[in-house]
Amino acid sequence: MSLSELYQQLILDHNRSPRNRGALEAPTHSAVGHNPLCGDQLQLQLQLMDGRVAEVAFEGSGCAISTASASLMTDAVKGLDKDELDELFAKFHALATGDESSDKLGKLGAFGGIRDYPTRVKCATLAWHTLRAALHGELGATTE
Ligand code: ZN
Numbered sequence: 001m002s003l004s005e006l007y008q009q010l011i012l013d014h015n016r017s018p019r020n021r022g023a024l025e026a027p028t029h030s031a032v033g034h035n036p037l038c039g040d041q042l043q044l045q046l047q048l049m050d051g052r053v054a055e056v057a058f059e060g061s062g063c064a065i066s067t068a069s070a071s072l073m074t075d076a077v078k079g080l081d082k083d084e085l086d087e088l089f090a091k092f093h094a095l096a097t098g099d100e101s102s103d104k105l106g107k108l109g110a111f112g113g114i115r116d117y118p119t120r121v122k123c124a125t126l127a128w129h130t131l132r133a134a135l136h137g138e139l140g141a142t143t144e
Contacts (some may be wrong), residue, residue: 004113007109007110010068010072011065011068011110011111012064015068020056020057020074021059022045023045024057027047029047030134032045032046034058037119040068042062043058043128044127044130044131045126052080053080056077058127066124069111069123069124069128070126072107072110072111089131100112
């Protein structure tokens with residue numbers, strides 16, 4: 001199996017059975033994200049404890065790419081503090097839109113091929129923009 005096939009499997013798997021789907025009982029941060037280009041909707045909740053992500057959950061409806069991206073993102077950010085989250089956001093954004101290589105990003109590298117499909121880039125980055133809006137805004141922040 002080639003690396004790109006492996007990445008495709010990963011995206012299909014996370015779309016079929018998304019991780020961290022649902023709602024938190026006591027979120028400290030939340031945001032709603034919307035990608036009008038594709039119709040993807042995302043609601044993200046975070047619970048920060050001692051400055052680190054203790055719990056994270058998302059709900060929403062969207063295409064396979066946006067759902068898989070939200071699932072993989074929520075897996076990747078647990079335990080990180082704000083600086084680490086900003087750093088990971090920057091790396092993922094560079095991966096999806098520029099020339100960051102995918103090998104430093106583990107499973108998130110699955111989205112390295114998305115830059116060849118400019119109309120889908122926003123599907124892959126929606127969860128990350130929503131994460132950023134949640135972290136830097138109030139409860140109920142929005143990406144728009
Ligand atoms: Zn989409």
